[in-house]
Amino acid sequence: MTGEPILEVRGLCVDYGLGEQAVRAVTDATLTLHRGEVLGLAGESGSGKSTLAYALTRLLRAPGVITGGEVRFHGRDGSLDLLDADAAALRRVRWSRISVVFQSAMHALNPVARIDAQLTDALRAHRPELSAAQRTERAAELLRMVGISADRLRSHPHELSGGMRQRVMIAMALALDPEIVIMDEPTTALDVVTQREILTELMRLKDELGFAVVFITHDLSLLVELADTIAIMYAGRLVERGPARALFERPLHPYTAGLLDSFPPLHGARVRMEGIPGSPPALTALPPGCAFHPRCPSARERCRVDQPPTAAPAPAPAAATAAPAAADGERTAACWLIDADRETPARPARTPGSTP
Template identity: 80%
Template sequence: MTGEPVLEVRDLCVDYGVGPGGVRAVTDATLTLRRGEVLGLAGESGSGKSTLAYAVTRLLRAPGVITGGEVRFHGPDGVLDLLEADAATLRRVRWDQISVVFQSAMHALNPVARIDAQLTDALRAHRARLGAAERRERAVELLRLVGIGEERLRSYPHELSGGMRQRVMIAMALALEPRVVIMDEPTTALDVVTQREILDELMQLKDRLGFAIVFITHDLSLLIELADTIAIMYAGRIVELADAQRLFHSPRHPYTLGLLNSFPALHGERVRMEGIPGSPPALTALPAGCAFHPRCPFALARCAHDVPRLTEPAEPAEPDGAPAARSAACWLHTGGEHVPAPLARVLGSTP
């Protein structure tokens, strides 16, 4: 948690469409990714987690528009505001410093190009001085990194299994040894065994190569295992941000609690599984105040009209005394309110 930041997102806002038909998909997102850290972004479908990630890399497609905020990337040659960067600068940074692993490797690999061509085209664009033989060597090395034999170099994507394709995708993302790898549900389409294998490999690679990961998923249980820090998104806003252990054992936002209660724990006593009543709101018709209040079991009167900001919870104090590196966007924690017991647990005490 003490590494220097590589990616800082401040008050990022993203709209789909402009004018009266526009919809705000991400509102005031603020995040910091540190070197070698895994930052998890979790939330239901449509909560804006992928939009946030694409906005950071400026890969949003029309009609997505970034309407505010800043994204500061700490690169080898200084700090760069990605939202202000021109096309040429952006092109230099992409893949070289920030690469992306897309959700479905099925669709993310060019179906008519061989694996070696797809592994080396980024090298060709960013490392002009490498010769063809060196590029090929690097491609072999990358494939070996993810446990695929050299003989697959000349294969087409449709000749590989789903797991292999995702491995190729990861190898591609690591080709230029970037500082940041953004992974948009990288294992969602795979079976759990393959998923486990790939994630284990990924974590080993991360420790070896030292890149930071933004890991987007709707699978919170997976994040709790993998991530150092987790940001929970709801209806375009980050509602809770904390390190994985704190988030898991002592959630502060009722939505996080709801998510945690919707999957079973392997250990501990048997508890009744609870989902979250209702369904996520449409972005076109967000409720006033806190977007979660219609579904919230602890909603207060003011939740219906005041939007809570992401702030440090007032109490209870964290046991280690250190300034809590966590925040939640909930009126329950701004002080003066009675905090319900499930949201007042303290890390270290028995849950």
């Protein structure tokens, strides 16, 4: 791993609603983010990715309710259980230690406020010792950091392109030198060229400033190159977690294999795209057993009856796997087929560099 743990999530559960009408949106989520690491969180729309992220920072809006678990942040100033923290403690941590790049910069920026006012807002709240001139200078520095000219400080959001607005959102998240940046699908609705430019800029800033990233997306192909560790969510559960390259080369869960097979390689022979049949289940009517079994090509009778626990796979013989055994360290999956009798469909050979 990149460094020591900075965020530890244990058994996190989130419901929408109360009592008999409550819907479980996140079930027993357990994750660890290390310093300097990029942790990718992937899955189809509605799988619980954003709910998990907003629960970590206690930003869930009603009727979202955290019903169990622990979220411990190990910051520069000591350790804090974010779920037990009072409003004052959360205010000290949010944005100064943990910041968020919200989904869709088209709507996250205030349309009637200039960019300088929005960039200096957090500085005014968390750094009251700064003068107005110092806050403006910091705002200009932040824009230059993400590749935008400082003369754009006087612009309104509608005067900027989609890519520039997204860069402003990243600049806002970095204003107070946070230790963790949570990015909720930050490149959605951008063209692939702009997306690549922003992701390259983001990785440069991460290496330069040393923050850790939780990167949420439904596009697993992005994470293969971007992330150090990838966690896969389905129907509110984390069904697989592991190092990005190991997960790419040897997915343990059939859902992960289906996601990987849903995007084409850019090089090599043409292959038929299969995708994943069916649709994710409604959280109000989850099937018995493994929630993925109605769509799984390898489902067995046990999968239809019993919910699989999250477990580490048995060590694979060196000759039986494309990835070195060491690369499988710290891998887990919630599947009855993760060991020697797995029947995950064969996948075409690829390299990470062949992703879009």
